[in-house]
Amino acid sequence: MTDPRPRTVLALTGTDRVAFLQGLVTNDVARADGGIVYAALLTPQGKFVADFFVTGQPDRLLIDVATSHAASLLQRLTLYRLRADVQIVATDLTVSRGTGPAPDGALPDPRDPAMGWRHIGPTDLSDDTDWDALRTAHLVPETGIDLTPDTYILEAGFARLHGVDFRKGCFVGQEIVARMKHKTTLRKGLVRVKLDGAAQTGEAILSGEREAGTLHTVAGAHGIAYLRFDRGTDLRTTGGAALSVDARDLTAD
Template sequence: MPGEIATDRRLWELTGKDGLHFLQGLVSNDVRPLERADGIVWAALLSPQGKYLADFFIVRLAGRLFIDISDRLAEATFRRLGMYKLRADVQIAPLDLPVVRGLGEPPTGALPDPRHPDLGWRGYGLTGDAPSIDWDAIRVAQVIPESGLELIPDDSYILESGFERLHGVDFRKGCYVGQEVTARMKHKTELRKGLVRVSISGDAPFGAEITADGKPVGTLFTRSGDRAIAFVRHDRAAGEMRAGEAVLALDSAET
């Protein structure tokens, strides 16, 4: 299967000797492996209060350093990165290269999506076709959040959004913006809320409130067929739930 052009993604290049060091002090994941070899890391940028602001891929390819980010988050994210730059020797500029992603055998130069094997590969500057792959079906099956959908700036917490399971956070890397709150959620509390997969029968809009026994449970997000991603309070997400005209239940095969 050929790759498709991800029309909703934007690519930026970081130049200057401090690029990786600059990112290491800001993002949720450890980017130091990219000092030694080409590769790809998925990470989040958080507020000082530990809330999600953006997620993106940090890519080293042929010695060059790129950021692959959702188009809807790009401008605000790079304004914020500029605030942190201070005297660091790092420059950030947009690149007119397509982001290509696909399933199956990767072409030369492509890198595996680090979040989950079912998400295939990503390539930069490669030839691609028009979008055709049902990525929502894959995301729902594996409970993988998407920026601007399940991942809500200034609202979501990355541990409640599955970043640990999806290799988007490192608890040994040291300090970064929002690290203290994230570490406290990891080590001192049990997560009471989070993203899950639910079965769904009936109609309900994206963003519908989920209830059980008249009490709020959470929010319905991306749907694919008879399953969907939902954000729920774990202590209330038992038995039958409702959203709009739909009936929901935790998926018995939840991953």
């Protein structure tokens, strides 16, 4: 099955590849040796640039990233390279994913066991999983829909999704992320919502007459919204659909 949101695989080679990426991204790249980690690149102001999976192989690192963000990620990584012994190229490898029996070489999705497996290879081995329904049920955000240039990753659940390591050392935007982790209480974030009525991605959400957030993913009668936690009742979209929120989501990770 062709993935409706295609992925691109970047390859990093060179003797400095691990140290180079380790100093930039939110997770511990060393743990990708023979495995897979979920991570993001942020702006110095702590805002989202791209999320991706890093897989370590004996002579290279592979980055599995949304095709929509691949060119900009490649450009940013190239700018950071300076004199490091790192070569970064886009490959023609294919990303497959599924929730059924895993093919040889597949690795478990590190965000949530329910998200199945991921595989990088020459051909597409994906199954027919309804990914929007599955990730909505488990509050897993999607690049370009729930994760935007305005996103702070802790508000998007990256701690719960194993996408940030607070012990690994420096990364771009770390100061902002650490401050949000240790010195503030999150007042906004992604939540699961149930919809009563037709609604569309991008609609504003009101609590009574007050602005409360924005609807992002829509998957049938369910969705993911960015919401103020103190305005989690009496919700409707500007298009008139009523919303209800699982109370367990109205809190910080």
